[in-house]
Amino acid sequence: MNKAIRQLTSLYSFRLPATLTYMLQASEYRADEYLHWLARTRDFSSVQYRRHLERTFKARLIELFLLIGMACEILVGIALIVYGLITPGAGWSIEIGAALVIAYPLVWSYLVVLPLEFGRLVIVEPNQTRTVAASEPIFAKHQGVTIAVAGSYGKTSMKELLLSVLGVSKNVAATRANHNVALEHAKFAKSLSGKEDILIIEYGEGEPGDVARFARNTHPDMAVITGLAPAHLNKYKSLDLAGDDIMSLATYLKDKKVYINAESEAIKPYIKNEHQAYSRSGVGDWRVSDVKLSLKNTSFTLSSSKHKLKLESKLLGRHQIGPLALAAVLGLKFGLSKQEVEQAIAKTKPYEHRMQPYELKGAWIIDDTYNGNVDGIKAGTELLHELPAKRKIYVTPGLVDQGKETKAVHLRVGQLIATAQPDVVVLMQNSVTGFIQEGLKDGDFKGELKLVSDPLGFYRNLESFVAAGDLVLMQNDWTDNYA
C-alpha cells in the first residue's frame, strides 16, 4: 500500500520535470530508449539513483519546456473546473478540467519527445549528415595507414593498446576514448594535420549497417576485429545480424589485412583463410609461450622462427595475451625495434573499470564494471579461477541489451561463474538474477549466494564485505536506465 502511494506521489512531485529530463539525458536523448524506460518506471522518486541530472543548456531547455507545459495544462484544467462550477449546465467542463489536471504528468512525459524528435529530424540529422559527408574526403586523401577497430567488445582497449605501442616511434592519431560513431569520426577528421603516419579509428556499431557506413566514410587500410558477442541486440535482433555488420569491415577490405580475435566463439564461423587470426596462442607465425599471470601483471614470450620477445604488461588475464601479441607484431611490422615493442608493452596498463586491480584493506579488487558481454565474463571468470586467494568473491548485476538472448546468455553467465568456483557470488537483484541463479545451479555452484537489492550501497560499503586475502571480481554495472 505504502509502495503504491509512493509511486503515485512520485508522479505528481515537483521534481518530475527534472526526473524526466534526466531520463532523456541518460538515454542520450534517444526517444525509443527513453520511452522504454518510461514505460517500465513505476516509482519516479528513485530514478535518479546512481547519477543526477546534469543541467546543460539542452537539459535546462527541456526542463523548462516540461515545467511550462505542465503548468499550462494545470492552469487550463483549473480554469475549466472553475468555469464548470460557476456556469450552470457546464458539468462537462469540470470533467475535462479534472482530467487535464490528473493526466498532466502522463501527457507531458510523452509529449516531451515530440519537439526532440522534430529537432532531430529537421536540424540535428541533416547537420550530422553534412558534417560526416565533409569528413569523407579528408579520410580518403590522408596518406597515413588507417586501422579500423571493430567488434562487440574490447574495441577501446585494443585501440588504446595499438596507440601505446605504435605511438612509440610513429606519429599516430586515434579517436578519443569510446567516441566511436560517424559524427565523432568526422570531428576526429577535422582534428587531423594530414601528417600522421597511422590513424586508428574505433567503430562503435549500434544498428545494422553502421560498420559498413563507417568503413565507406573512413576508408580503412587494415582492420582489427576484437570479437562478437550479444550486444545491442535490441537493435540488431540477432547475433548473426550483428556479426554480418561487423564483418562488413572485412568485406570492405576484400578480406586483406584483417586481424580477427580467434578466441571469440561467435566470430569463428566468419574467419576465412585470408584473415589473420590472433589469440592467446599467437598471431600468424608468432607463437606464445611461458605465460605467467598474477594480480599485478601478465608476462609471456612471443617468438617466431627468427625472433623472440619477452613481453610483460600490467593488463590482467590470459584473454589479454592475444591483443598484446597482435600489438607487438603490428609494432614490428610498422618498423619498431624489438626493444621499443618490449618497452611499449611494459607500459601498458588496465584502462579504467576494465580489469583494473586495486587494493582495499588488504583485499584485491578487480574492477571490470565496464565489461558488458559474455566473452568478457568468460575472461574474468577464467582469471578469478586461476589467481590464488584466501576467498574469492564474484559480483555482477548481469548483462544488458541481450534482447531475445537474455535468458540463454544469463544461464551461460551463471555457468561461467560456477566454473571459477568462487566462495561467494553477489548478484545485484534485477530481471536477470533468476537466470544467473539457474546457471549457477546448472554449474553446481556450492558457495554462498548473496542477493543485493541496493547495488550502490554494496559498492560504497565494499570494505565492510572484504577482508585481507580476498579477491573480488566485479563485472559490469547497470546504469539507471537499465536498473
Add this chain to the structure above:
Amino acid sequence: MSKLTVAVIFGSRSTEHDISIVTAISSVIKPLILSAKYNVVPVYIDKQGRWYTHPKLADIALYSSGQVEAFITKLRPLALRMGGQLELISGSGPKPKKIIKVDVAFPATHGTHGEDGELMGLLEMANVPYVGCPLPAAAIAMDKALAKTLAIAEGILTSKYVWFYARDFRSDQAAILERIKDLNYPLFVKPVHLGSSIAISKVSTPKELVQAIEVAAHYDDKVLVEEAVNNLVEVTVPIIGNETPRAALVEQPLLNSSNFFDFETKYMSGGKKGKTSASGAQGYSKLPADLPPKILQLAEATAIKVYKTLGCAGIARVDLLIDTKTKMVYFNEVNPLPGSLYAHNWRQAGVSNVQLVEELVDLALLRAKANEQLTTAFSSNYLKQY
C-alpha cells in the same frame, strides 16, 4: 524465511558512553544492515539509563551534532517485557505502542552498566540469546583484580599486584601503602572496573603513587596497583568463539611517551581515527606485532587459555604484557567487548566486518541452543513439607 530481529544495545551510564556509540553504529549496526540478513533495531541507553529505540538512533550524525538529547525527548522510553522472551515496547507522542520481539541482543556497551555483566544478567533473565561474554565472564573480566586472581589460580603468569577498596585507602592509607611497599617501581595504578585506559597512571615515586590512587579512587571503588613489566611490549589478542575460540592477529598498540597505551593515544591523538604515521590497520598499532614467531604463538596460546579460564564466549580481547628479554608473557586484562569489535584486526586476519557480526550472531544462537539443553528444573518433595 523471516529475518531475525537483532537489537543492538549501546550507550548506557558509563564513562565509555560515547565510545559505545561509535562501536555500535560503525562496527555493529552498519555491517548487520549490510548483511541484509537481519532486522536491525538500535537500542540507545542514555546517560541517565533510559532506553530508546528509533531508526534515527542508528545515525552517527545525531550524536556528533549533539542533537541526540533533544531528539530523545520526543520519544517514549522503552518498556521491556520478559515473558519467556524479550520484547521492546516503544512509541512516541500520541502514536500507538509498537512491540518489537527481539530474537538476538547484541550488546555494544563499554564499561559500567553494560559490559560489566549487568546487561548480560538482564538478557539472561529475559531468556534472549545475546552476543558476547556471559554474565560471569563479563563480570570477572571487568574486575581486573578478580581476573588476575583467577588467572593465577589456573597457572597463568601475571605481574605482581595489590588490590584494595577505595574506602579502605581513605580510612587507612598507611596500611594500604604498607601492602604496596613490596612491589617494585614503576607501578601502574588502575581503577579495577574501567576500560579504555581511563584514569590509569604510571608512577615512579611514592608521592606519585598516592596521587594516582586518589585519581583512580575517584572513578572506582576498587583500585589495582601492579608492577610494570620490564623490556615491555604490550600486545592485544582479539578472540571469537564459544567452546573452540580462535584468535585474530596479535596486535601491538603503540605506547605513549610514558610507555603505555592511554585514552589519548587510543582514541584522540592518532588512535581509531587518528593520523599518526605509524603502521597498522588503524594507524596506532603494529599488526601483527613485531615479535618472533615463538613469542607470537605463546601470546596467542596464553590469550586463548585466559579466554577459556574466564568462561568467555562470543567475543573478547585479551591484553598481554611481554618482557622481550626474558620472553615471559604476562596476562594483563580482558576486555569482554573490544572497542569497534577490533574489526580492523579481524579484517586483516581474513574476516570481513559483515562476516564478523554474522558469526557473532550465530555464536549467540549456538550458545543459547546449548544452554537450552541444560536442566533448569528439579523435582523434589521439598515444598510438601510446608
